[in-house]
Amino acid sequence: xxxxxxxxxxxxxxxxxxxxxxxxxxxxxxxxxxxxxxxxxxxxxxxxxxxxxxxxxxxxxxxxxxxxxxxxxxxxxxxxxxxxxxxxxxxxxxxxxxxxxxxxxxxxxxxxxxxxxxxxxxxxxxxxxxxxxxxxxxxxxxxxxxxxxxxxxxxxxxxxxxxxxxxxxxxxxxxxxxxxxxxxxxxxxxxxxxxxxxxxxxxxxxxxxxxxxxxxxxxxxxxxxxxxxxxxxxxxxxxxxxxxxxxxxxxxxxxxxxxxxxxxxxxxxxxxxxxxxxxxxxxxxxxxxxxxxxxxxxxxxxxxxxxxxxxxxxxxxxxxxxxxxxxxxxxxxxxxxxxxxxxxxxxxxxxxxxxxxxxxxxxxxxxxxxxxxxxxxxxxxxxxxxxxxxxxxxxxxxxxxxxxxxxxxxxxxxxxxxxxxxxxxxxxxxxxxxxxxxxxxxxxxxxxxxxxxxxxxxxxxxxxxxx
Ligand code: MN
Ligand code: MN
Numbered sequence: 001x002x003x004x005x006x007x008x009x010x011x012x013x014x015x016x017x018x019x020x021x022x023x024x025x026x027x028x029x030x031x032x033x034x035x036x037x038x039x040x041x042x043x044x045x046x047x048x049x050x051x052x053x054x055x056x057x058x059x060x061x062x063x064x065x066x067x068x069x070x071x072x073x074x075x076x077x078x079x080x081x082x083x084x085x086x087x088x089x090x091x092x093x094x095x096x097x098x099x100x101x102x103x104x105x106x107x108x109x110x111x112x113x114x115x116x117x118x119x120x121x122x123x124x125x126x127x128x129x130x131x132x133x134x135x136x137x138x139x140x141x142x143x144x145x146x147x148x149x150x151x152x153x154x155x156x157x158x159x160x161x162x163x164x165x166x167x168x169x170x171x172x173x174x175x176x177x178x179x180x181x182x183x184x185x186x187x188x189x190x191x192x193x194x195x196x197x198x199x200x201x202x203x204x205x206x207x208x209x210x211x212x213x214x215x216x217x218x219x220x221x222x223x224x225x226x227x228x229x230x231x232x233x234x235x236x237x238x239x240x241x242x243x244x245x246x247x248x249x250x251x252x253x254x255x256x257x258x259x260x261x262x263x264x265x266x267x268x269x270x271x272x273x274x275x276x277x278x279x280x281x282x283x284x285x286x287x288x289x290x291x292x293x294x295x296x297x298x299x300x301x302x303x304x305x306x307x308x309x310x311x312x313x314x315x316x317x318x319x320x321x322x323x324x325x326x327x328x329x330x331x332x333x334x335x336x337x338x339x340x341x342x343x344x345x346x347x348x349x350x351x352x353x354x355x356x357x358x359x360x361x362x363x364x365x366x367x368x369x370x371x372x373x374x375x376x377x378x379x380x381x382x383x384x385x386x387x388x389x390x391x392x393x394x395x396x397x398x399x400x401x402x403x404x405x406x407x408x409x410x411x412x413x414x415x416x417x418x419x420x421x422x423x424x425x426x427x428x429x430x431x432x433x434x435x436x437x438x439x440x441x442x443x444x445x446x447x448x449x450x451x452x453x454x455x456x457x458x459x460x461x462x463x464x465x466x467x
Pocket of ligand 2: 266297443
């Protein structure tokens with residue numbers, strides 16, 4: 001062995017995934033990414049992701065868990081939680097008490113929500129008040145075309161799904177911003193204060209109605225239009241859920257089309273690849289499962305978030321339908337022997353801002369799926385910090401299956417940080433590790449990922465089910 005060969009065998013260097021891939025893998029990657037772009041365009045909210053997941057699951061032979069009394073190995077089932085959270089499983093041949101392999105991604109993304117009394121008129125313009133959801137840089141959201149997605153109950157008590165701004169012939173909506181000529185004071189502000197949350201009001205109309213005795217003629221016109229179209233009134237908004245999202249479609253980025261730019265890669269890139277992974281399972285040894293959760297961007301709270309009991313309740317339901325019983329001890333055994341891939345994105349090193357990352361430990365776009373032992377902030381606060389045993393086991397699984405992966409962390413120590421659902425899964429007494437796609441411009445209206453990493457995430461989740 002030459003010194004060079006010995007050096008190469010003793011040292012570790014991250015590799016460009018594309019260079020390492022076979023032609024067949026590259027072709028599969030392109031096909032997967034074309035389909036992923038379509039998914040992104042159809043699924044801009046958690047509700048839309050769940051709907052699409054049901055459609056895909058049913059096409060793959062999955063049945064509603066609630067409609068089956070008894071389960072057997074090979075059965076494919078799904079369960080919906082409040083239209084925003086879905087659990088899918090393929091029942092394994094092995095005793096369920098030996099645990100479940102579950103991959104978990106989130107399907108909510110940073111956005112603007114409408115407030116409960118959103119509509120008002122000013123200067124002959126009708127506007128909607130918004131409340132941002134998740135960690136956004138507020139200055140990124142004005143002056144881009146926006147679409148409205150949501151549900152509202154009309155006067156007859158019927159639930160209406162409304163989407164405006166996605167079809168080519170739809171109008172879009174926008175939050176206006178100051179012209180530079182008059183922005184002297186604004187431009188002197190800190191970036192966090194340059195755009196104020198209460199100024200993020202959506203322009204939705206400007207033609208007044210001809211009505212002598214009505215004061216707000218534009219607002220009146222908009223309400224008349226909404227009532228004629230959807231049977232709703234101003235009060236209907238009080239119970240509605242409307243999400244304001246970028247109206248643009250997912251696009252290939254780069255002359256070589258090596259990247260995908262889109263709204264909501266965090267975390268739909270992992271949700272989609274997780275979904276594709278579980279849907280391709282047929283007869284696993286250990287029961288394979290996937291969960292797509294809501295509310296990760298606001299701390300995994302609520303009954304549809306990762307901190308909800310929905311996942312463990314579904315474990316119990318599966319155990320009982322498989323074995324005829326599920327005592328507390330049965331459920332505890334299932335949980336403690338289960339293992340989780342927290343399928344969530346990581347920060348890719350941005351060549352424009354490489355100073356916030358520590359290059360030896362950061363993840364790079366195009367160098368494979370990123371596996372993160374810990375996330376968190378400062379002294380690893382709010383992190384689950386996976387054990388050496390589990391990190392080794394996952395790494396081996398990836399290597400054995402030819403998955404190109406890299407380690408990652410969320411920025412330089414003390415630069416900032418963040419959390420995922422991993423910590424809440426870990427609290428249940430389950431092994432868990434973060435594994436996902438490195439993203440550029442995370443939480444921006446147009447985030448960027450490398451296609452190779454999307455493909456390797458899909459391969460990673462499939463490899464995980466061989467555990
Ligand atoms: Mn995320
Ligand atoms: Mn996020």
